[in-house]
Amino acid sequence: MNAVTVIGLGPMGQAMAGAYLDKGYEVTVWNRTAARADELVARGARRAGSVEAALTANTLVVLSLIDYDAADAVLAQAPPAALAGRTFVNLTSDTPDRARRAAAWLAERGAVQITGGVQVPPPGIGTPGAMTYYSGPKDVIEAHRAALEVLTGIDHLGEDPGLAALYYQIGIDMFWTALTGYLHGQAVAEANGISAAEFLPRAVKTMDVRYFLEFYAPRITAGHHEGDVERVSMGVASMEHVLRTTQAAKVDDSLPSAVLELFRRGVAAGHGGQSLTSLIGVLKRR
Numbered sequence: 001m002n003a004v005t006v007i008g009l010g011p012m013g014q015a016m017a018g019a020y021l022d023k024g025y026e027v028t029v030w031n032r033t034a035a036r037a038d039e040l041v042a043r044g045a046r047r048a049g050s051v052e053a054a055l056t057a058n059t060l061v062v063l064s065l066i067d068y069d070a071a072d073a074v075l076a077q078a079p080p081a082a083l084a085g086r087t088f089v090n091l092t093s094d095t096p097d098r099a100r101r102a103a104a105w106l107a108e109r110g111a112v113q114i115t116g117g118v119q120v121p122p123p124g125i126g127t128p129g130a131m132t133y134y135s136g137p138k139d140v141i142e143a144h145r146a147a148l149e150v151l152t153g154i155d156h157l158g159e160d161p162g163l164a165a166l167y168y169q170i171g172i173d174m175f176w177t178a179l180t181g182y183l184h185g186q187a188v189a190e191a192n193g194i195s196a197a198e199f200l201p202r203a204v205k206t207m208d209v210r211y212f213l214e215f216y217a218p219r220i221t222a223g224h225h226e227g228d229v230e231r232v233s234m235g236v237a238s239m240e241h242v243l244r245t246t247q248a249a250k251v252d253d254s255l256p257s258a259v260l261e262l263f264r265r266g267v268a269a270g271h272g273g274q275s276l277t278s279l280i281g282v283l284k285r286r
């Protein structure tokens, strides 16, 4: 019978353990707050009484913890013999460096880590189109392909255990800053009596930046920052208007101020007549 251990039962770990139960896996679970396992146990999961018992129940172990400090704290509860021979699918998010150190620590103890960065929220687990960045040994990933695909599809980036964490953090960098832009814009909207529901269709259009990404990426790759479509100097004028509109609405202006400051640094560095993509060079010099 297919069997897996899931350690960490926040919303993500619960969704994962649930997906395995749905597929008929024998699922062993452990969580620091034991009561979080109750629903899964009612659905047929086995509750391990200790981290050691959770590890020794299966050779395949999914970790879904808040960060690698938590993962370290959990694994430190088990004797080294409980780690040896196991494959850890570490879907905990943290920095590339922490992922590499954890993989090395496990390797010293005879275990293998596959690092993962999940690209969907918990309700997306087990649904078509869901994807996870993975890095680590290809043969180990292939050996566990069926079990990994119970959760999501696989985007294997390479052997370096830090790669999945790196891609994940780059994506999260883009996601949080874009979402914060939405929240800031909505704060200005609300200060002017425009509800989120009212602005929604406009927000959806504005936030659909796919066209820009596909337009800019080849130019960035080619090092082509010509200001034939837009210029950093225009960006400065534009962000000054945003800043004044924000201030008139008495909304916190730290976000547009930071963007304006970056655009101004671009102009000061001689990029005023170039495309906004030239700001990548300014950002890299920080």
Ligand code: NDP
Pocket (backbone or CB within 6 Å): 007, 008, 009, 010, 011, 012, 013, 031, 032, 033, 036, 064, 065, 066, 067, 069, 070, 071, 073, 074, 091, 092, 093, 094, 117, 118, 119, 120, 121, 122
């Ligand atoms: P939660 O923060 O809700 O769950 C975290 C888990 O970590 C809980 O089981 C918690 O245990 C455990 N934990 C925290 N600190 C410790 C500690 N010191 N010792 C032992 N256990 C600890 O996170 P999620 O379930 O939402 O996410 C899990 C991982 O998945 C995270 O790394 C997150 O970044 C990533 N992720 C989450 C997504 C989401 O939408 N939720 C999307 C993509 C990735 P306890 O129950 O006892 O508090």
